[in-house]
Amino acid sequence: MKIYLDxxxxxxxxxxxxxxxxxxxYGDGIFEGIRIYDGxxxxxxxxxxxxxxxxxxxxxxxxxxxxxxxxxxxDTCRANxxxxxxxxxxxxxxxxDLGLSPSNCPRPSIIVIADTIALYPPEHYExxxxxxxVPTRRTNPAALSPAIKSLNYLNNIMAKMEAQQYGALEAIxxxxxxxxxxxxxxxxxxxxxxxxxxxxxxQGALKGITRDAIFDIxxxxxxxxxxxxxxxxxxWNADECFLTGTGAEVIPVVxxxxxxxxxxxxxxxxxxxxxxxxxxxxxxxxxx
Ligand code: PMP
Numbered sequence: 001m002k003i004y005l006d007x008x009x010x011x012x013x014x015x016x017x018x019x020x021x022x023x024x025x026y027g028d029g030i031f032e033g034i035r036i037y038d039g040x041x042x043x044x045x046x047x048x049x050x051x052x053x054x055x056x057x058x059x060x061x062x063x064x065x066x067x068x069x070x071x072x073x074x075d076t077c078r079a080n081x082x083x084x085x086x087x088x089x090x091x092x093x094x095x096x097d098l099g100l101s102p103s104n105c106p107r108p109s110i111i112v113i114a115d116t117i118a119l120y121p122p123e124h125y126e127x128x129x130x131x132x133x134v135p136t137r138r139t140n141p142a143a144l145s146p147a148i149k150s151l152n153y154l155n156n157i158m159a160k161m162e163a164q165q166y167g168a169l170e171a172i173x174x175x176x177x178x179x180x181x182x183x184x185x186x187x188x189x190x191x192x193x194x195x196x197x198x199x200x201x202x203q204g205a206l207k208g209i210t211r212d213a214i215f216d217i218x219x220x221x222x223x224x225x226x227x228x229x230x231x232x233x234x235x236w237n238a239d240e241c242f243l244t245g246t247g248a249e250v251i252p253v254v255x256x257x258x259x260x261x262x263x264x265x266x267x268x269x270x271x272x273x274x275x276x277x278x279x280x281x282x283x284x285x286x287x288x
Contacts, residue, residue, distance in 0.1 A: 002079040004072050004112035009079050015111070022105050023092025027152030029108070030054040033246045034087040035117070036077055040285030041087070042246075043209050044070060050209070051089065054148045060093065060108060069110070070286070076112040077288055086117035086247065092151065120169060120251055125274075128254030128266045129243070131183070133232055134162035134171040138181035138204040146181070146204050156184040170243060172232065172256060175204035180230040186245035187211040188253075190230065190238035191269045197234070200227035210244040210277075217276045223269060232257065240267030249281075250274045 003015035023029035032047045048066050055062050064072075073087055089112055096105035120129065136159040139146045156173070163171035163184065172188065175181040181204025182188055188205075189198045196218055199205045218225045235241055239262050241253040250273055252266035 001115065002076065004076040004079075004110070006109055007072075009075065017092065017109055017111075018095045020095045020097065021092050021109060022094065022096050022102060023090070023109070023151050025096075025098070026093075026100065027150060027154075028058070028102065028105075029090060029092035029151040030058065030060065031091075031149055031151060032089045034073070034089065035246050035281070036082060036085055036087060036114075036288070037281040037285070039083045039288045040282065041073065041077070041288065042281050042285045043213065044073065044286040046209050046212065047089070050149065050207070051091075054150065055091065057145060057148045058150065059102075060091065062091065063108065064110065072110065072112050073114075074286070074288055076114045080114050082114045082116075083288070085115055088113040088115075090151070117247055120248060124169070125251055126266070128252035128264075129169055130255040131170045131172060131253055132163055132166045132168045133257055134159045134166075134173065136162060136173065138173040138175050140176050141202075141204065146206060147201060149206070160184045170248075170253075172235070173204070174232075178231070179203050180232065180235065181205055182208075183243055183245075186243035186248050186251075188230070188235070189214065189242050189244065190235055191240035191267060192234070192238055194223070194269075196223060196225040196269065197228040197230060198225070199230050203229060208244060208246075210246055210249065213277065213280065214244055214250070214273060217273055217280060221272055221276060223272075235261065238262070240270050242266075242270045242273070250277050 001012045002009040032051045035042045092109045094105040094108045159171045170183045187208040236259040252270045254264045
């Protein structure tokens with residue numbers, strides 16, 4: 001496997017960065033997870049825009065243009081013959097000293113990994129996930145904007161481990177007010193009386209690229225959708241619930257916190273959305 005590292009395509013075994021890189025020492029850096037379907041990189045420009053916003057929020061000057069990053073991603077996919085898979089774009093603050101200050105890190109490092117992806121086990125797309133709400137809260141925007149896809153994912157990792165302690169593959173994370181924000185790596189949607197609802201960025205949801213695609217898909221399907229505050233109660237009593245994310249795509253949820261959602265089976269709106277999503281990812285996107 002070839003990895004793109006600072007302008008070179010190198011073998012996986014040679015793709016190494018310094019132990020003084022602040023990405024390692026402090027989680028100081030940013031990333032994107034991107035999918036490629038049948039040679040189409042899904043919403044690459046949207047991912048690169050979000051990436052630039054994350055960089056700007058962290059005062060991390062990217063010394064590459066969007067076109068150069070785009071090229072690096074395409075080159076990495078081609079070098080690995082990857083037409084279906086997952087692309088991880090990472091920029092670290094770069095090599096510095098043991099102090100916190102990025103001013104001693106003259107140059108960020110860029111990494112592109114293009115690999116296959118392990119989705120949730122396939123049966124869960126048929127029968128749905130049973131998930132739980134976990135104690136670890138979504139990052140408080142007053143402390144650190146949850147919109148930044150930084151290399152510090154510790155509270156999401158804590159939440160993931162808490163989910164696993166309860167035998168669940170994903171977890172609902174609440175914000176500081178106790179409202180539903182999102183999951184550890186997925187956005188959450190519910191359906192109630194034919195309308196779709198999802199928490200807003202203000203409530204702690206990452207503005208997911210898949211989430212954005214769902215807004216476009218349901219507009220085409222003429223299903224009303226809106227951002228709305230959501231409590232656990234709203235999910236327990238929803239007609240349907242599903243999650244979206246680059247890795248997960250669109251996956252149904254059939255129980256939360258031991259409460260079955262509706263009849264405990266993936267719903268009809270979920271099925272329409274999933275079908276439309278599968279269609280869209282193969283026709284939309286940056287062709288390799
Ligand atoms: N929330 C979090 C915390 C995430 O890390 C992700 C995955 N990047 C998502 C939601 C889903 O976003 P996307 O559709 O862009 O993958």
